[in-house]
Amino acid sequence: xxxxxxxxxxxxxxxxxxxxxxxxxxxxxxxxxxxxxxxxxxxxxxxxxxxxxxxxxxxxxxxxxxxxxxxxxxxxxxxxxxxxxxxxxxxxxxxxxxxxxxxxxxxxxxxxxxxxxxxxxxxxxxxxxxxxxxxxxxxxxxxxxxxxxxxxxxxxxxxxxxxxxxxxxxxxxxxxxxxxxxxxxxxxxxxxxxxxxxxxxxxxxxxxxxxxxxxxxxxxxxxxxxxxxxxxxxxxxxxxxxxxxxxxxxxxxxxxxxxxxxxxxxxxxxxxxxxxxxxxxxxxx
Amino acid sequence: xxxxxxxxxxxxxxxxxxxxxxxxxxxxxxxxxxxxxxxxxxxxxxxxxxxxxxxxxxxxxxxxxxxxxxxxxxxxxxxxxxxxxxxxxxxxxxxxxxxxxxxxxxxxxxxxxxxxxxxxxxxxxxxxxxxxxxxxxxxxxxxxxxxxxxxxxxxxxx
Numbered sequence: 001x002x003x004x005x006x007x008x009x010x011x012x013x014x015x016x017x018x019x020x021x022x023x024x025x026x027x028x029x030x031x032x033x034x035x036x037x038x039x040x041x042x043x044x045x046x047x048x049x050x051x052x053x054x055x056x057x058x059x060x061x062x063x064x065x066x067x068x069x070x071x072x073x074x075x076x077x078x079x080x081x082x083x084x085x086x087x088x089x090x091x092x093x094x095x096x097x098x099x100x101x102x103x104x105x106x107x108x109x110x111x112x113x114x115x116x117x118x119x120x121x122x123x124x125x126x127x128x129x130x131x132x133x134x135x136x137x138x139x140x141x142x143x144x145x146x147x148x149x150x151x152x153x154x155x156x157x158x159x160x161x162x163x164x165x166x167x168x169x170x171x172x173x174x175x176x177x178x179x180x181x182x183x184x185x186x187x188x189x190x191x192x193x194x195x196x197x198x199x200x201x202x203x204x205x206x207x208x209x210x211x212x213x214x215x216x217x218x219x220x221x222x223x224x225x226x227x228x229x230x231x232x233x234x235x236x237x238x239x240x241x242x243x244x245x246x247x248x249x250x251x252x253x254x255x256x257x258x259x260x261x262x263x264x265x266x267x268x269x270x271x272x273x274x275x276x277x278x279x280x281x282x283x284x285x
Numbered sequence: 286x287x288x289x290x291x292x293x294x295x296x297x298x299x300x301x302x303x304x305x306x307x308x309x310x311x312x313x314x315x316x317x318x319x320x321x322x323x324x325x326x327x328x329x330x331x332x333x334x335x336x337x338x339x340x341x342x343x344x345x346x347x348x349x350x351x352x353x354x355x356x357x358x359x360x361x362x363x364x365x366x367x368x369x370x371x372x373x374x375x376x377x378x379x380x381x382x383x384x385x386x387x388x389x390x391x392x393x394x395x396x397x398x399x400x401x402x403x404x405x406x407x408x409x410x411x412x413x414x415x416x417x418x419x420x421x422x423x424x425x426x427x428x429x430x431x432x433x434x435x436x437x438x439x440x441x442x443x
């Protein structure tokens with residue numbers, strides 16, 4: 001038996017917002033439950049009502065469109081669907097690799113992309129690859145709808161800018177220029193499934209030659225760095241520049257998974273591997 | 286309370302449960318299908334793996350209230366008419382069972398895998414059971430067992 005709560009299956013976003021608002025802080029949106037039920041079991045959270053959003057069809061959409069078109073992902077899309085979607089993987093390999101690195105096969109059949117975002121863990125694997133392609137979130141609540149850049153969504157460790165009664169209704173990736181290369185790397189303690197000691201996503205656009213990098217698990221919220229110019233620079237110079245920017249941007253702490261020193265020590269190798277790969281043509285469709 | 290109807294190993298069942306009841310609790314304590322095990326209760330060990338509409342999931346992290354209308358397969362659905370399933374027989378023949386606690390979950394993960402790819406490469410087998418922990422035999426015998434079941438299906442008897 002898990003805690004003491006009621007369960008409601010919502011049939012529309014309006015219904016979710018209404019139930020969440022009525023429940024004040026005691027009602028929580030419930031998707032895969034792979035984080036939330038563990039928290040409830042461990043006494044970390046004790047909601048009075050779980051509002052299941054998985055039955056709401058628009059929240060389960062995954063529209064990749066044609067190359068050069070935006071990508072729309074519903075928050076209730078299961079991570080395995082993202083990991084296994086060939087067109088999505090072709091356009092944005094980093095997101096597929098990141099989804100595949102989260103938890104185990106069984107958990108990815110339940111865990112959702114929206115849940116991974118809204119859990120707002122500093123070590124979230126889905127956030128860095130979405131940051132480097134400038135993803136935005138559609139949010140709906142009692143006061144209406146709004147768009148929030150993903151970079152502004154997480155406001156602290158496990159905290160988001162969601163107001164009471166609000167939920168994420170769509171994750172939107174603006175058009176990814178054909179030829180863009182993206183990659184994701186993750187340092188774990190073991191080869192099996194594990195949370196990230198550090199993770200890193202990158203996107204290199206052929207249009208403007210800008211390299212966008214995002215680092216996870218080294219700051220209270222995943223860190224999107226300022227774009228780095230690559231046009232006219234040798235790969236080695238870009239790698240060194242990226243290493244400097246990453247080192248200057250992070251403020252890792254020591255926790256159960258690794259010491260701050262280890263995180264600082266391991267990142268340059270990941271940055272080198274990822275950036276050199278992108279510069280040398282890896283990470284394409 | 287929530288009244289939910291679902292198919293389990295082909296049989297229609299209707300149960301009335303509290304919102305806090307997990308699918309695992311219904312399977313073990315209400316339907317007395319105790320082949321499905323609880324190891325960790327937090328989705329880490331895979332001992333409670335069942336198929337939900339064909340997909341392997343950890344039943345300890347699913348609320349019973351969620352499965353209305355679903356189709357569930359547990360280890361009890363493997364053997365038919367007193368005859369072990371292909372996977373069960375392969376686990377026996379490959380010596381892939383020691384204490385047996387992880388075995389039902391392993392077999393359900395493997396069943397899910399064979400459902401989506403009847404002829405999986407080794408990497409897919411390893412990935413498919415990566416969420417199932419075994420503390421006795423090591424994983425090699427288990428991977429060999431799944432490979433044996435695949436080979437036998439292909440007609441390469443050994």
